[in-house]
Amino acid sequence: MAPMETHIESRTIAVLVDNEPGVLARVIGLFSGRGYNIESLTVTEVDVSHGLSRITVVTSGTAQILEQIKAQLARLVPVHRVRDLTVEGTSVERELALIKVAGAGDKRVEALRIADIFRARVVDSSHDHFVFEMTGKSDKLDVFVDLMQPLGLIDVSRTGVVAISRGPKAL
Amino acid sequence: MATEQFTGAEIVIKALKDQGVDTVFGYPGGAVLPIYDAIFQQNDIKHILVRQEGGAVHAAEGYARSTGKVGVVLVTSGPGATNAVTGLTDALMDSIPLICLTGQVPTHLIGNDAFQEADTTGITRPCTKHNYLVRDIENLSRTMHEAFYVAQNGRPGPVVIDLPKDVQQGKSETYLVPEDVKHRSYRPKVDGESEHIEQAVEALSKAKRPIFYVGGGVINSGNRASELLTEFVRLTGAPCTTTLMGLGAYPGTDKQFVGMLGMHGTYEANLCMYNCDVMVNVGARFDDRITGVIDQFSPDSTKIHIDIDASSINKNVMVDIPIVGDAERILEKMLQIWKAKKHSLDAQSAKSWWKRIEEWRSKDCLGYSQDGSEIKPQHAIKRLYELTKDRKPYVTTEVGQHQMWAAQYFHFDEPKKWMTSGGLGTMGYGLPAAVGAQIAHPEDLVVDVSGEASFMMNMQELGTISQYNLPVKIFIVNNQWMGMVRQWQQLLHGNRHSESYSDSLPDFVKLAESFGIVGMRCEKAEDLDRMIQEMIDCPHPVLFDCQVTKEENCYPMIPSGAAHYEMLLGPEDLAAKPISEEGMVLV
Ligand SMILES: Cc1ncc(C[n+]2csc(CCOP(=O)(O)OP(=O)(O)O)c2C)c(N)n1
Ligand SMILES: [Mg+2]
Numbered sequence: 025m026a027p028m029e030t031h032i033e034s035r036t037i038a039v040l041v042d043n044e045p046g047v048l049a050r051v052i053g054l055f056s057g058r059g060y061n062i063e064s065l066t067v068t069e070v071d072v073s074h075g076l077s078r079i080t081v082v083t084s085g086t087a088q089i090l091e092q093i094k095a096q097l098a099r100l101v102p103v104h105r106v107r108d109l110t111v112e113g114t115s116v117e118r119e120l121a122l123i124k125v126a127g128a129g130d131k132r133v134e135a136l137r138i139a140d141i142f143r144a145r146v147v148d149s150s151h152d153h154f155v156f157e158m159t160g161k162s163d164k165l166d167v168f169v170d171l172m173q174p175l176g177l178i179d180v181s182r183t184g185v186v187a188i189s190r191g192p193k194a195l
Numbered sequence: 196m197a198t199e200q201f202t203g204a205e206i207v208i209k210a211l212k213d214q215g216v217d218t219v220f221g222y223p224g225g226a227v228l229p230i231y232d233a234i235f236q237q238n239d240i241k242h243i244l245v246r247q248e249g250g251a252v253h254a255a256e257g258y259a260r261s262t263g264k265v266g267v268v269l270v271t272s273g274p275g276a277t278n279a280v281t282g283l284t285d286a287l288m289d290s291i292p293l294i295c296l297t298g299q300v301p302t303h304l305i306g307n308d309a310f311q312e313a314d315t316t317g318i319t320r321p322c323t324k325h326n327y328l329v330r331d332i333e334n335l336s337r338t339m340h341e342a343f344y345v346a347q348n349g350r351p352g353p354v355v356i357d358l359p360k361d362v363q364q365g366k367s368e369t370y371l372v373p374e375d376v377k378h379r380s381y382r383p384k385v386d387g388e389s390e391h392i393e394q395a396v397e398a399l400s401k402a403k404r405p406i407f408y409v410g411g412g413v414i415n416s417g418n419r420a421s422e423l424l425t426e427f428v429r430l431t432g433a434p435c436t437t438t439l440m441g442l443g444a445y446p447g448t449d450k451q452f453v454g455m456l457g458m459h460g461t462y463e464a465n466l467c468m469y470n471c472d473v474m475v476n477v478g479a480r481f482d483d484r485i486t487g488v489i490d491q492f493s494p495d496s497t498k499i500h501i502d503i504d505a506s507s508i509n510k511n512v513m514v515d516i517p518i519v520g521d522a523e524r525i526l527e528k529m530l531q532i533w534k535a536k537k538h539s540l541d542a543q544s545a546k547s548w549w550k551r552i553e554e555w556r557s558k559d560c561l562g563y564s565q566d567g568s569e570i571k572p573q574h575a576i577k578r579l580y581e582l583t584k585d586r587k588p589y590v591t592t593e594v595g596q597h598q599m600w601a602a603q604y605f606h607f608d609e610p611k612k613w614m615t616s617g618g619l620g621t622m623g624y625g626l627p628a629a630v631g632a633q634i635a636h637p638e639d640l641v642v643d644v645s646g647e648a649s650f651m652m653n654m655q656e657l658g659t660i661s662q663y664n665l666p667v668k669i670f671i672v673n674n675q676w677m678g679m680v681r682q683w684q685q686l687l688h689g690n691r692h693s694e695s696y697s698d699s700l701p702d703f704v705k706l707a708e709s710f711g712i713v714g715m716r717c718e719k720a721e722d723l724d725r726m727i728q729e730m731i732d733c734p735h736p737v738l739f740d741c742q743v744t745k746e747e748n749c750y751p752m753i754p755s756g757a758a759h760y761e762m763l764l765g766p767e768d769l770a771a772k773p774i775s776e777e778g779m780v781l782v
Contacts, residue, residue, distance in 0.1 A: 042379055045328065046316060057321050088509060095506035101325040101345055104380045 034063065034084040035110040036117060036187045037094065038195055042102040043069045043077040050100055051079060060085060060093050064119075064162070064184035076104065078195075080186050107195055109187045117187040121165045126153040127176030135175040142168050153178075203332050203363040204233035206370055207296065210339035212239050213373050216267050218258060218634055219243070220251040224271025226298025226311060229363035243634055243663065246655035248275050250627035252282020252353075253653070256291045257631025260614045261589050263417060265346050266631065268295040273311030276357075277318065281621060283353045284322040288618025289440060290415055292351035294342055295323075301361035302330050315357045324352030332365040340376040349383030350504040351415055383503060387520030387528065395475070395499040395516045396532045402473035402497075403544035405433040408456065411440030411617070412478020412502060414610040416522035421445070421610045423526040424477060430533065432545055434552055436464035438479050439602055440617040447606030453552060454561075457485040458753050459599040462560035462762060463552055465751075468493050469759040470551070476500045478522045481511040482618070483781075491758030501525050560751045560764055561603050568719045572597065572672050572743040575723065576644065577604040579670055582727045587612065588640040589632040591625040593649030596678035596749040601644040623652030626669065630656055633665040640668070640731065647673040647740075648697050657710040660736045668730055669738045671703060674745050682748045686769065687779050707738035716740040755781035 041047050048067055055062050064082040069075070083093055090108075098106045109115040123144070125135045128151070139146065139156050142164070148155035158168055162185055169180055189195070201209065207230055211219070220243045223231045234242050245251040248270045255266030266286075270279050276297040286293045300309040316328045325345050327338050335358075342354040399405060407428050413420045421444050428435045428451055435445045436456040445452055454461030456468055465487075468474070474496045479485070481500075486492040489511065498514040500507075501522060508517040518525055565574040576597070590605055592598040592615040607613050614632060616624035629643040650671055660667050680695040704714030713735055717726045723741075730737045752763045756778020763769055 046320065046326075049317070050320060053321055088513070092506060092510055095508070099349070099504060099506050101378075101381045 030086060032084055032086060033090070034082060035090050035108055036115065036185060037081050037083060037097070038107045038109055038187060039079040039081065039097055039103060040105040040195055041077050041079060041100075042104070043075045044102055047077065047102050048079070050102070051081070051097065054096055054100065055083070055093075058096065060089065066184040066186050080184070082185050105195055107189070109189055113189055113191065115187050115189045117161055117185050118159055119162045119165055119183055119185050120157070120159045121169070121180060121182040122147070123156045123158065123169060123172060123177065124153060124179035125156070125172050125176045126178050128152050131175045135172060138168070138171050138175075144168065198368045200366045200368055201370060202229065202233070203335055203358070203365050203367070204229040206332070206335045206367065207339065207358070207363070208233045208237060208240065209370060210336050211267065214265070214340070214343045216240060216265070219267045219269050220245055220254040220258070220631065221269030222248050222251055222271065222275060224275050224298060224311070226272035226300060226360050227269060227275075227296070227358075227363070229360065230269060230296070230298070230358070242269070243630070244659065245627065245630070246658045247653070248278035249281055249623070250630070250653055250656045250659065252279050252286065252293065252295065253621075253624050253627035254631035254634070254656075254659075255293050255295075256282065256286055256289075256624075257591060257614055257628030258635045259291050259293060259631075260628070261611050261632040262635045263611060265292045265294055265343060268293060270295065270297055271311065272298040272300055272315070273313045276313055276315040280318060280322060281619075283319055283355065285616055285619040285621045285624060286353040287322055287324060289616065290351050290411060291353065292346040293353035294346055295353060295355045297355055297357050298363075299328065299357045299359040302359045303361070305359065315355065319355045322353075323355050324350075326355035326357065328357040328359075329362050330359065332362050332367040333369050335362065335367070336369065336371045337376050340371065340373045341378055343373070344376070344378055345381060348381070384505070384519050385503070385521040385524055387501070387518040387525040389528075391516050391518045392525060392528050393532060395518060396529050396536070396538065398473055398497050398499060398516060399431065399475060400533070400536070400538040400540070402433070402540060404470060404472040404548045405431065405540065406467045406471040406474055407433055407435040407445070408468065408474055408476045408479055409435060409437040409441045409444050410477070410479025411438065411444075413441060413444035413522045414478075416478065416503075418610060420521075420523035420526060423523060423530055425449075427526055427530050427533070430530070431540055433540065434467050434549075436460070436467060438482070438485060438617070439615060441479060442602060442605075442613045443607030443610045444478075446608040448608055453556070455602050457482075458487075459603065459749055459751065461603075462558050462751055462764065463555035465753065465759040465762055466555045467552060471496045474498045476502075476514070477526065478502060480507045483511070486512060487753045487758050487761075488756055493759075558764065565720060568721065570717070570720045570723060570741065570743045572674060572747050573600055573604060574720065575672055575741045575743055576600045578723055579642070579644070579727055580605045582724060583640060583642060583731060586640040586731070588642050589614070589629075589636060590642050590644060591615065591628040591632060592644045593625040593646050593652075594620045594622045594679075595646040595649060596674070596682065596747070597644055597646045597672035599679075599749045600672070622649040626650065626653050627656045627659075629667045629669070630659055630665060633667050634663070641666070642668045642670055645669055645671045646678065647671050647675065647700055647703075648677045654706075657707070657712060657738070661710045661712055665736055666734055667736050669736070670730075671738070671740050672743055673700075673703070673740050674743050674747065675700065676745060678747075679749070681746070685748070686754065687774060703738055703740040713737045714740070716742065718742045754778055
């Protein structure tokens with residue numbers, strides 16, 4: 025018998041589901057009902073003609089719990105496929121953030137300078153605010169948000185992680 | 196040429212017929228009146244009127260478990276649906292295939308807090324295998340057939356179909372027959388991984404101390420799975436134990452059967468589990484009632500786990516050889532390989548393994564002494580078994596000590612004869628479940644082994660029993676306590692009997708009589724056999740109030756947080772092995 029693991033790791037899981045009413049509630053209810061973590065969750069229809077939605081969920085737990093999470097997801101009736109993008113080959117992960125910074129003077133200049141370094145785009149501005157748009161891996165977004173904190177950060181909206189496997193194969 | 200049009204209610208009835216449904220358990224109300232009207236105008240499907248919706252779901256469970264078919268429930272919106280929730284959860288935990296049709300307010304009122312509106316799909320999402328809200332009559336027949344497919348395939352479970360009243364009353368030309376409906380995504384694996392099956396047979400063939408650990412999955416898989424299991428176990432000569440849900444999957448009177456395992460399982464079954472070197476789990480789920488404290492669970496064994504639900508594998512206990520699929524198919528293949536390779540267990544090891552098992556058996560852990568006139572509850576149940584066994588009865592139970600004693604002292608040689616609320620432990624299950632079993636098997640003997648407290652949770656179903664003159668035998672093991680609660684209070688809470696006394700009990704004989712049911716009361720051991728016989732011989736329903744010793748405890752017992760070898764065999768052991776604090780927090 026293998027010993028129980030205690031090491032906690034993070035995984036990005038892609039779930040292809042029928043786009044039917046209640047399917048998101050089913051997935052979220054599964055996580056809350058069984059006490060699993062959701063670090064990020066995104067969902068949108070990805071195949072209109074077949075009525076399929078794709079859920080990307082970032083979760084964490086011991087190896088045993090992570091296997092449970094995948095098995096529990098897979099047994100939901102409207103679920104077509106469950107893939108662990110973290111362990112099954114490599115993948116590309118992205119998140120988009122809109123970040124509002126208000127202020128004037130030196131801080132404003134500094135915010136713009138840092139945004140430039142991070143390749144954040146200005147999508148809205150006035151004399152006393154900017155809205156930056158930024159895409160990248162979540163940790164890069166975290167760093168940028170942290171840097172904006174002392175420079176007048178007032179609002180953040182993030183999409184959560186979307187991910188796709190590298191290489192020519194589909195989910 | 197005008198095509199035929201159906202109302203939604205007619206489509207529902209038509210779909211039920213096409214699915215082979217002959218019986219529906221239900222209770223009417225405003226939001227299902229169109230379906231009740233359609234029921235009134237046909238004769239193929241019989242409706243059984245219960246006295247509370249909770250009873251309808253348990254009755255459908257009893258029907259499903261005693262037949263292997265899908266149980267069907269029909270209830271109204273709002274309170275009708277919420278009353279069904281306990282039964283749905285019960286069926287989910289015990290993997291019972293059910294379809295529960297719930298009425299709903301008309302689609303244009305959904306979300307308006309309309310009269311008797313409840314968010315039924317929201318409420319039942321976590322307590323069903325799947326659920327549907329049918330907003331468009333065009334999808335109705337498809338949804339009905341899909342629901343039956345989902346309820347029965349893979350790990351079975353309850354499915355709710357919420358039916359707004361305007362959908363029931365609408366008209367459509369669309370009716371799909373079952374063969375035309377294929378589910379888009381749900382395709383459970385049934386065959387098992389060939390490589391793992393080979394490995395499993397290989398591991399078993401080398402075992403010195405094997406055990407088969409069998410659960411309700413074998414019963415759900417069908418009678419053939421039980422036959423294959425029995426053949427396989429006999430061929431190997433290994434001992435076999437079953438869970439509470441698995442009783443009857445392997446013949447209970449067979450010499451290779453070592454009894455039920457787990458919290459109130461036999462000494463020999465639990466020690467087999469602790470000491471085995473190869474464990475073959477077929478359709479059981481390493482539930483906490485079975486394993487005791489996990490890190491002491493069968494520490495030295497190679498574990499093979501056959502389950503149709505991949506999420507049951509490595510959930511509680513890490514296993515060495517997982518096989519995901521249907522028990523029947525996998526047992527068939529294992530047996531084939533075993534025979535083809537002419538395997539047999541090492542005779543010498545088998546002999547010494549059985550010698551140890553016989554030593555454990557000789558402890559006679561279920562022994563009790565019946566002396567004097569006062570009836571010991573164990574004795575009452577054992578006599579009930581002895582006097583009914585030739586009739587091969589269907590037995591349901593409530594929850595508590597009587598349930599465990601029934602599991603210990605009844606022996607089932609066939610599957611589908613034993614129905615108890617295992618996973619959820621629902622008091623009040625047994626009486627309506629007996630109704631369902633009796634409806635399905637009108638000529639057979641059906642007994643509900645009950646406790647006086649559990650009985651009162653659904654005793655309104657006496658009305659149903661009376662209305663349909665169902666010859667159910669209700670055997671109340673009346674100890675005037677919520678005995679199992681009292682036992683835990685004695686063991687874990689300094690014998691402080693907080694709120695566990697069954698006060699103000701009715702006169703059960705008069706109660707029965709007021710429903711037109713025969714009532715009997717037995718107070719003396721010397722009357723027991725005669726009165727049980729009288730009960731069995733009575734062609735009508737009987738309520739039997741069996742007054743037993745009040746403060747008897749149920750042994751053996753593995754207290755929460757303890758290991759299999761720390762089993763308490765009787766009151767003497769209790770003093771010697773106090774229960775740990777970690778154990779006390781567990782349920
Ligand atoms: C609906 C429900 N409520 C509470 C419990 C907790 N419980 C488990 S056993 C029990 C006592 C049962 O008493 P009785 O039916 O008289 O059976 P006995 O143990 O005395 O044989 C209780 C309250 C339960 N299992 N189900
Ligand atoms: Mg009692």
